[in-house]
Amino acid sequence: MTDTKYIFVTGGVVSSLGKGIVAASLGKLLQARGYKVTIQKFDPYINIDPGTLNPYEHGECYVTEDGHEADLDLGHYERFLNIPTSKANNITTGRIYQNVIDKERKGDFLGKTVQVVPHITDEIKRNIMILGKTGKYDFVITEIGGTVGDIESLPYIESVRQLRWELGKNCLCVHLTYVPYIAAAKEVKTKPTQHSVKLLQEQGVQPNILVLRTEKELPRNICRKVALFCNVDEDAVIQSYDLPSIYKVPVILAEQEMDKIVLQKMGMSPDSQLNLTRWKKFLDNMETAEKTVTIGLVGKYVELPDAYKSINESLLQAATYHKHKLDLRFIHSEKLNEQNVVELLGDLDGIVVAPGFGQRGIEGKFVALKYARENDRPAFGICLGMQCMVIEFARNVLGWAGANSTEMEPNASLRVIDLMEEQKHLTFMGGSMRLGAYDCRIKKDSKAYDAYKSELIRERHRHRYEFNNEYKKQFESKGMRCTGINPDTSLVEVVEIPELKWYLGTQFHPEYNSTVVSPNPLFMSFIKAAVENYG
Ligand code: GLN
Numbered sequence: 001m002t003d004t005k006y007i008f009v010t011g012g013v014v015s016s017l018g019k020g021i022v023a024a025s026l027g028k029l030l031q032a033r034g035y036k037v038t039i040q041k042f043d044p045y046i047n048i049d050p051g052t053l054n055p056y057e058h059g060e061c062y063v064t065e066d067g068h069e070a071d072l073d074l075g076h077y078e079r080f081l082n083i084p085t086s087k088a089n090n091i092t093t094g095r096i097y098q099n100v101i102d103k104e105r106k107g108d109f110l111g112k113t114v115q116v117v118p119h120i121t122d123e124i125k126r127n128i129m130i131l132g133k134t135g136k137y138d139f140v141i142t143e144i145g146g147t148v149g150d151i152e153s154l155p156y157i158e159s160v161r162q163l164r165w166e167l168g169k170n171c172l173c174v175h176l177t178y179v180p181y182i183a184a185a186k187e188v189k190t191k192p193t194q195h196s197v198k199l200l201q202e203q204g205v206q207p208n209i210l211v212l213r214t215e216k217e218l219p220r221n222i223c224r225k226v227a228l229f230c231n232v233d234e235d236a237v238i239q240s241y242d243l244p245s246i247y248k249v250p251v252i253l254a255e256q257e258m259d260k261i262v263l264q265k266m267g268m269s270p271d272s273q274l275n276l277t278r279w280k281k282f283l284d285n286m287e288t289a290e291k292t293v294t295i296g297l298v299g300k301y302v303e304l305p306d307a308y309k310s311i312n313e314s315l316l317q318a319a320t321y322h323k324h325k326l327d328l329r330f331i332h333s334e335k336l337n338e339q340n341v342v343e344l345l346g347d348l349d350g351i352v353v354a355p356g357f358g359q360r361g362i363e364g365k366f367v368a369l370k371y372a373r374e375n376d377r378p379a380f381g382i383c384l385g386m387q388c389m390v391i392e393f394a395r396n397v398l399g400w401a402g403a404n405s406t407e408m409e410p411n412a413s414l415r416v417i418d419l420m421e422e423q424k425h426l427t428f429m430g431g432s433m434r435l436g437a438y439d440c441r442i443k444k445d446s447k448a449y450d451a452y453k454s455e456l457i458r459e460r461h462r463h464r465y466e467f468n469n470e471y472k473k474q475f476e477s478k479g480m481r482c483t484g485i486n487p488d489t490s491l492v493e494v495v496e497i498p499e500l501k502w503y504l505g506t507q508f509h510p511e512y513n514s515t516v517v518s519p520n521p522l523f524m525s526f527i528k529a530a531v532e533n534y535g
Contacts, residue, residue, distance in 0.1 A: 004132035005266050006171045007141045008160050010207070012148045012196025013178040017213045020073030022176055022240060023143040024080035025250040028279070029259035031081055032250075033272040035138040038131050039077040040089040041070075042124070043145040044152035048094040052430050059306030063460045063512050064089070067436025073143060075310050075512070080250070082515040091127045093152060099123055116155050124159040148175075149199050161204040169267045175200060175207035176240075179214045179222065188218060190226050197230040208265050209236045209258070217241045236261050247283060247516060250276065278517050286320045293324040293531050296345055298368045299354030300361030302330035308354055311382065314514035315352070318527040321519050333364030341371045350378040350502075350530030353385030355462075355509065359408045366392045378502040378529040380522070383463055386505025387417045389495060390467055393480050407465050416468050420491075423464045434461050438486055440493040440508065446483035447504055448494045451525035459493075459508035466507065467492035502529035
C-alpha cells in the first residue's frame with residue numbers, strides 16, 4: 001500500500017438519509033478486508049463544534065477520547081469500526097474560517113485578498129488530508145454534511161472537485177440520494193436522483209458510485225435507468241433499502257459488492273477476503289433473540305431519540321449480547337410524577353436516567369430514582385443521572401431537604417453537587433467543560449469492578465459539576481459508596497448502593513465507548529442485572 005485513498009460521501013435530495021451509516025458501512029467492509037480505515041465528517045455549519053448546540057438541533061453531542069465535542073455520526077464510525085476517532089475527524093465551517101482568519105491576522109497571506117477560493121478551499125483540503133498524511137490509514141472516508149445544493153456546502157464540493165483532479169485514481173465519490181415511492185401512482189421515482197446528480201455535475205463532480213436510499217428493494221431496471229441518466233456504471237448503482245437494523249447495512253452493501261467496486265475503481269485488487277464473522281454473529285444474535293428486556297430511558301429530550309443515540313445503541317448492543325431483544329421506552333421526565341410512576345415504570349426491567357443540563361425535567365428524574373431505589377429496580381444514572389442519584393439519596397435517605405446541585409440552585413443550602421473549581425471563572429461556553437477520557441480507579445469490591453474486571457479504567461466525560469467530596473463520609477455511612485475515583489483529582493466518578501441489586505451512577509459517559517464488537521462492560525452488567533431480575 002503506497003498512497004492513501006480518499007473516498008467522499010455526499011448526499012442529495014433530502015437530509016437524514018443516513019450518509020453516516022453508509023460511510024460507516026463502507027468503512028466496515030474495507031476494514032473487514034484488512035485495510036486500515038478512518039472516517040471523518042465535515043459539517044458545513046458555522047458553529048465551531050456542536051458542543052453549544054441544543055440536542056433538538058442535531059441530536060446527541062458525541063465526545064471523542066481527546067475531548068472534542070463532535071457530531072453524532074462519529075459515534076456511528078466508532079461503533080462500526082471499533083477504533084477511536086479524534087478532533088481531526090470532525091471539522092466545521094466555523095473551524096475552517098477561524099483558521100483562515102487567524103492566519104490573515106498574522107499576516108500569513110502577504111497582502112493578498114483572502115477569498116473562498118482558494119483560501120477557504122485550501123484550508124478545507126488541508127484538513128481533509130490531515131489524517132491521511134499520518135500514514136496510518138489506507139483509506140480516509142470523508143462524509144460531507146448537508147445536502148448538495150445548500151449554499152453552505154459549496155466550498156466543500158469545490159474542494160472535492162479540486163482533490164479529485166489532484167488525486168486521480170486515489171479519489172472516489174459516492175453520492176447518496178433518495179428514490180421515493182409515490183403510493184397513489186404505485187411508482188418509484190428517479191427524477192429527484194437525476195436532478196441531484198446534475199447539481200453535483202454542475203459543480204464539477206461526477207459521482208463514481210450512487211447509493212439509492214429507498215423504502216423497499218428496487219427492481220433492477222430502476223438502477224439501470226439511474227445509471228443511464230447519471231453517467232454511472234450499472235453495477236455501481238447500489239441500493240440501500242430500509243432495514244430493521246442499521247447494523248445490517250454493511251451486509252446488504254456487501255451483497256451488491258460495493259467494496260469490490262470501490263477497490264476496482266481505485267485500481268486495487270478486489271481479491272482480499274471479506275471477513276465479517278464477528279459482525280454476522282452479532283446480527284445472528286439479534287435476529288434469533290426470543291426474549292425481550294424492557295428498559296426505560298428517563299430524559300427530557302425523548303421526542304427526539306437521536307438526542308440519546310449512543311445510549312440507545314449501547315443498550316441494544318448489550319441486550320443483543322445477552323440474547324435479548326431490546327424494548328426501549330422513552331419516558332419524558334417532565335411528565336413523570338409520584339402519581340403516574342408505577343404506571344410508567346412498574347413493568348420495566350431496568351431504568352436509565354439520562355445525562356442533561358439545566359432544571360427542566362429534573363424532578364421527574366428524582367421520582368424515577370426514588371422509585372427504583374425503594375423497589376430495588378436496576379438503575380443506571382449517567383452524568384446528570386448520577387448527580388440526580390446523589391441528590392435524591394441526600395434528600396430522601398440522609399434527610400437533607402435542601403440538597404441540590406448548584407447548577408439547579410446556585411444558593412442551595414447543601415451543595416452535594418457543585419461546580420468544579422476550574423469551572424468557576426470560565427466565561428466561554430464552547431469546549432470548556434471537563435471533556436474527554438480520564439482515568440478512574442475502581443474499588444475492588446464493587447459492581448463497577450465486577451463489570452470492568454479492572455482496577456484502572458478510562459472513560460469519557462462532558463460536565464462542569466461534580467460530587468462534593470465534603471459530604472462523602474455521610475453518603476458512605478448511609479449506604480451510597482463512591483466506588484470509582486479519579487486518581488489525580490479525587491473526583492468521584494462512580495457511585496453505587498451495594499445493598500441493592502444494581503444501582504449505579506457514573507459521572508462519565510460509558511455510552512461513548514461501546515461498539516458492536518466490543519460492548520461497554522457497564523451496559524453489559526446493567527442489562528445482565530435487568531435480565532436476571534425481571535427478564
Ligand atoms: N449538567 C451536568 C454538568 O454539567 C451534567 C452534564 C451531563 O449530563 N453531560 O455537570
